[in-house]
Amino acid sequence: MSEPLVIGIGNPDRGDDAVGPLIASRLIGCPCARVIVRNDDALALLEDWADAEAVILIDAAAANGLPGRIHRLQLAPQAADDRVLGKLTLPSTHAFGLAEAVALARALARLPGHLIVYAVEGQLFSAGAPVTSAVLAAVDATVDLIRQEIKQLSGPAIGTDGAGSKGVQG
Amino acid sequence: MASRRLRVDLIARVEGEGALELTIEAGRVTQTRLSIFEPPRLFEALLRDRDYREAPDITARICGICPIAYQMSAVHAMERALGVQVGGRLRDLRRLIYCGEWIESHALHIVMLHAPDFLGFPDAIQMAQQHGDMVGAGLALKKTGNEILRVLGGREIHPINVRVGGFYRVPGRSELVALAAELERAQQTAMRILGWASGFEFPDFDRDYEFVGLRHANEYPLNEGRIVSSRGLDIDVADFDGAFEERHVSHSTALQSVIRGRGCYLVGPLARYSLNFDRLPSNVQALALEAGLGPVCRNPFKSILVRAIEMIYACQEARRLIEAYEPPEVPAIPISVRAGIGHGCTEAPRGICYHRYEIDAQGAIRSARIVPPTSQNQLSIEDDLREVAGRHLDLPDEALRDRCEQAIRNHDPCISCSVHFLKLQVHRT
Numbered sequence: 115m116s117e118p119l120v121i122g123i124g125n126p127d128r129g130d131d132a133v134g135p136l137i138a139s140r141l142i143g144c145p146c147a148r149v150i151v152r153n154d155d156a157l158a159l160l161e162d163w164a165d166a167e168a169v170i171l172i173d174a175a176a177a178n179g180l181p182g183r184i185h186r187l188q189l190a191p192q193a194a195d196d197r198v199l200g201k202l203t204l205p206s207t208h209a210f211g212l213a214e215a216v217a218l219a220r221a222l223a224r225l226p227g228h229l230i231v232y233a234v235e236g237q238l239f240s241a242g243a244p245v246t247s248a249v250l251a252a253v254d255a256t257v258d259l260i261r262q263e264i265k266q267l268s269g270p271a272i273g274t275d276g277a278g279s280k281g282v283q284g
Numbered sequence: 285m286a287s288r289r290l291r292v293d294l295i296a297r298v299e300g301e302g303a304l305e306l307t308i309e310a311g312r313v314t315q316t317r318l319s320i321f322e323p324p325r326l327f328e329a330l331l332r333d334r335d336y337r338e339a340p341d342i343t344a345r346i347c348g349i350c351p352i353a354y355q356m357s358a359v360h361a362m363e364r365a366l367g368v369q370v371g372g373r374l375r376d377l378r379r380l381i382y383c384g385e386w387i388e389s390h391a392l393h394i395v396m397l398h399a400p401d402f403l404g405f406p407d408a409i410q411m412a413q414q415h416g417d418m419v420g421a422g423l424a425l426k427k428t429g430n431e432i433l434r435v436l437g438g439r440e441i442h443p444i445n446v447r448v449g450g451f452y453r454v455p456g457r458s459e460l461v462a463l464a465a466e467l468e469r470a471q472q473t474a475m476r477i478l479g480w481a482s483g484f485e486f487p488d489f490d491r492d493y494e495f496v497g498l499r500h501a502n503e504y505p506l507n508e509g510r511i512v513s514s515r516g517l518d519i520d521v522a523d524f525d526g527a528f529e530e531r532h533v534s535h536s537t538a539l540q541s542v543i544r545g546r547g548c549y550l551v552g553p554l555a556r557y558s559l560n561f562d563r564l565p566s567n568v569q570a571l572a573l574e575a576g577l578g579p580v581c582r583n584p585f586k587s588i589l590v591r592a593i594e595m596i597y598a599c600q601e602a603r604r605l606i607e608a609y610e611p612p613e614v615p616a617i618p619i620s621v622r623a624g625i626g627h628g629c630t631e632a633p634r635g636i637c638y639h640r641y642e643i644d645a646q647g648a649i650r651s652a653r654i655v656p657p658t659s660q661n662q663l664s665i666e667d668d669l670r671e672v673a674g675r676h677l678d679l680p681d682e683a684l685r686d687r688c689e690q691a692i693r694n695h696d697p698c699i700s701c702s703v704h705f706l707k708l709q710v711h712r713t
Contacts, residue, residue, distance in 0.1 A: 154348055154441050157396070161427055214409060221412035222420055 118228075118267040119166040120149045120260065121159065123173040123212065129243035130181070130236030133253065134172040136245065137232075140257045146268040156215040160224055168228035168267045170260055173212060174236040174249075181237035181248035184256050189216060189229040230263060232256055288681075289711015302697075304688060305535075306673050307711040313677070315711075316669040318662050318692075320538040331652040336362050336621070336643045337448055343639070343654065344442045349392065352385040352433070353632030354654075355446040356507055357639040362448045364522070365626025365643055366619055373612040374450040375507070376605050377436060380460075381446070382506040382630070383602040384432025387425055387470065388440075389633035390553075390591040390598075393696045394477060395422025398588050401690040402484035418480050421473045425595065428463075428470040432602065435459055450616030460606045467606070471599035475571065478592035482575040490582040491671065493664060494543065495555035498631050504563040504597060505556065507630050512559060513549065521629040524638050530655065541660040548663035551635025552695060553590040554581050568597050584668055584694035591633075591696075621647040632657050634696055658697045665695055 122138025124131040135151045142149045147170075152158060163169045175185060219225040234256060237246045288308040307315040327346055331339060339358040344351035356378060363370060370378070395418060396408040405411035412419040430440040435455055437443020445452050496517065498509030511527070512518045519527050530539040543549050561569065561579040569579075572593045581590055623645040629638045635657030642650040672691040676684055 157392075157423065157426065158430075158440070160423060214407075217409045218412055218419070221409055222416050 116165070116167055118147050118168040118170055118264050119163055119226075120144075120147050120170045120172065120264070121162060122149070122151045123153070123171060125153050127242060129238040129240050130234075130245055130249045131174050131239050132245050133174045133234045133236065133249050133256075137172045137234075137253055137256050137260070140253065141260060141264075144261060144264060147264045156211050157218075159212070159215045160219050160222075163219075163226050163229075164224065166226050169226045169230070170263055170267075171212070171229070171231045172256070172260065173231065173233050174239075175233035176235075177237050177239075178235055181235055181246060182252035183235040184252055184259065185231075185233040185235070186259070187231040187233070189225070189231065191220065191223075191225045191227065191229075228267065232260060287711060288677075304669065304692065305711065306669065306684075306688065308673070308677060311677060313670050313673045316666045316673070317535045318666050318669070320536040320662070328652040328654060331641075331649050334649050336365070336641070336647045336649060339639075339641065339649065339652070340446050340448065341442075341444060344446075346654070346656070348441050349389050350385055350632045350634065350637075351442050352382055352437070352446075353630055353637045354639075355443070356382060356630040357628040357632075357637045357654075358641075359446060359448050359628070360507065360630060361626040361628030361639040361641050362643070363626065364628065365624035365641055366448070366622060367624070368449065368617060368619060370450055370617060373610065374454075374615075374617070376609065377451060377454060377612075378446075379506050380602055380605045380609075381432060381436040381443070383598040383605070384429045384436070386429070386506075386598040386633050387474075387595055387602075388429025388433070389696075390595045391422045391425035391429060391474075391477075393633075394481065394588055394591050394595070395419055397696070398591075398693055399481065399484075401693060402481075402486075402588070415480075418477065421477055425470050425473055425477070428466050428599075431463060431466065435463060447616055449619050450612070450614070452615060454611050454615045456611060457609055460609050464603055464606045467599050467603045471596055471603070474592060474595040474599055478571060478575050478589065478596065481588050481592055484588070486583060486585045488583075489585055489671070491584065491664075491668065493550040493555070493582060494546065494548070495558050496543070496549045496551050496660070497556040497559045497636060498629065499559055500563070502563070504560050504601070505631050511629060511636065513543070514555075514559065515546070517543065521638070522627040524627060524629065524640070524655070528655070528660075530659070536662065538659045538662065539655075540662045541655060542663065548667060549660065550664045551657050551660050552587070553594055553633075553635075554584060554587050555635065556631055557581060557590045557593065564593075564597060565600065568593060568600065571596060584691070587694050587696075621645070634658060635660060658695075661695050661697065665692055665697065668692075668694070 120141055122134040124134035126132045126135050138149050138151050234249055234252050236249055303319045305317045331342055339362060340355040343354035343358045346354050400408055400411045403411055408419060433440045433443055438445040495514040498505035499512040500509035510518055511521060528541055529544055530541050533540055558580040575589050577589055625642045627640050629636050637657055638655040640653040644650055668691045669688055672687055676687050
C-alpha cells in the first residue's frame with residue numbers, strides 16, 4: 115500500500131479551527147506519510163486524495179460541551195450515514211463542506227478505501243482568536259494517535275472494519 | 285384575491301448569503317427585494333493608508349473564486365495612476381492567468397451549481413449519481429483552471445505572485461508547456477459539457493437588458509477595453525463614475541449600481557458574449573451557433589451555455605498564449621512612485637469589476653473604490669425575478685421559490701463579493 119495521506123483541515127486564523135493545520139504541522143516529516151494542509155476549497159479534497167489508498171483527515175469539530183475531546187471516525191466507501199461529518203468545520207461559501215465533499219466522492223466512487231477522520235471538539239472559532247487551552251491540551255494525544263494510525267496503515271495488513279465512530283479521551 | 289408573500293431565507297448554491305422577498309398583490313408581483321445581509325466587509329477602508337503594492341494581495345481576499353479579477357483590476361488601476369503600461373509577454377501572462385480563473389469559476393458554476401436546476405436535482409451530489417461523468421468532467425476542468433493559477437499565481441486560492449508592473453516571478457517555458465496537453469484535454473471536456481448542457485430545456489425568457497461589458501479592438505475582453513453597452517455607451521474606464529452611480533438601499537448591505545439617467549443594466553457572460561461575439565474565434569462562434577445560441581443571447585437561463593462557450597474559449601486562448609510563450613526578460617517593469625489617480629476595469633467571470641485608487645507621492649493609498657459585478661447586477665436580478673414570478677403565480681409557494689432561486693443562480697451571483705446574498709420570501713395579498 116502507498117504511504118497514507120494526512121490532511122489537516124482548518125483556518126489557522128479562526129481560533130480552534132486551527133487545530134487541524136496545527137496537528138498536521140506536527141506530523142510533517144513523519145516517516146511513511148505525506149502531510150498537507152487545506153484551509154478552504156473542500157472540493158479540492160477529491161483531487162488531493164485521488165491517488166491515495168489511505169487518508170487521515172484532521173479537523174476541528176463544532177463545540178458540543180467537551181472542548182478537546184477527540185473523535186475518530188472511519189468512513190467506509192459505501193456507508194451512507196455521515197451525520198457526524200456535518201459537525202466538522204471546513205465551511206464553504208458555497209455551503210460545500212467536508213460532509214458534502216465525502217458525499218460527492220462517494221457518489222463518484224472516488225472515496226479512498228481507508229478514510230479516517232480525527233476531529234477535535236472546539237470551543238471558540240472567532241476570527242483572529244488563538245487556539246483555546248482545552249484544545250491545545252489535546253494536540254499531543256491526537257498526534258500520538260495519528261502516528262500509531264500511520265504505523266498501522268503503513269504495515270503489511272490493514273483491518274477492513276467498516277464505518278464507525280468512537281470517542282477517544284482527549 | 286388573497287395576498288401572498290413568499291420568502292427564501294437563504295438561497296442555496298450561490299456564493300455568500302442573501303435572501304429574496306416577493307410580494308404578490310391582486311395576482312400581480314408588486315415588489316421584489318433582493319436582500320444582501322452579509323456584513324459589509326469594508327475593503328475600501330482597509331486599503332486606506334496601505335502601500336499601493338499591497339492592493340492586489342489585499343483585494344484578492346474579497347473572493348476565493350475570482351481573486352484574479354480583483355488582482356487584475358487593482359494592478360491596472362495602479363499602473364494608470366503611476367503612468368506605466370504593461371505589455372508584451374507580461375501582458376500575455378496576465379491574460380493566461382485570467383483564462384485559468386474563467387475556467388475554474390465557470391466549471392464550478394455550470395456543473396456544481398447551475399446544472400442541477402435543469403435536471404431536477406436538489407444539488408450536484410444527487411445529480412452525480414446519474415450524471416457522474418459530467419460532474420467528473422466539471423471537476424477536471426476546475427482542476428485545470430486551478431493549475432494555471434498555481435503555476436502563475438503561486439497557489440490556487442488567493443494567488444500571491446501578481447504585482448503592480450508584472451509578476452514577482454515568471455515561469456519558465458517548460459512549466460507552461462506542461463499545461464498545454466492538459467488544456468487540450470480540458471477544451472475537449474468543455475465541448476462535451478457544452479453538448480450536454482445544450483440538451484437542457486430552456487424556458488422562452490428573453491429579457492430586454494442593457495448589456496454592459498468591456499470591448500477591445502481585437503480581443504475577446506479579459507483585462508482591457510473600453511466600457512460599452514448595448515444602448516450606445518462607449519467610455520474610457522476612467523469615465524466610469526460619470527456614467528454609473530452606486531446607491532444605498534435599506535434592504536441590502538451591498539450598494540446597487542445604475543447607469544445614470546437610465547437605471548439597471550447587466551454585466552457578466554451574457555453581456556460580454558453579446559457585445560463581443562465577433563471577437564470570438566470562428567470555431568468557437570460555430571460551436572455557439574451549433575449549441576443553439578445566436579450572436580446575442582438575452583435569455584438568462586441560457587447563460588449556462590454561454591459560460592461553456594467562454595470556458596472553451598479560455599482553454600483555446602490559454603493554449604495559444606502558451607504556444608507563443610517565451611519568458612520575459614524581467615518579471616516586472618520598474619515603477620517610479622508618484623501621486624496620482626488610476627482606474628482599472630477587467631472582466632471577472634461574473635462581469636466587469638471596477639477599481640479606482642488615489643495614491644500620494646509616497647505611494648500610500650489615499651482612497652479606494654471597488655465596484656464588483658454582483659452589486660451591478662442586483663437590480664437586473666430583481667427585474668428577472670419580477671418577470672419569472674409573474675409568469676408562474678399559479679405555482680404553489682415551494683415550486684415558485686425553486687423557480688425564483690434558479691432565476692437568481694442564472695447570474696452566478698457572488699454575494700461575498702457584492703458586500704462587499706440568499707433568502708426568499710413571497711408575500712401574497
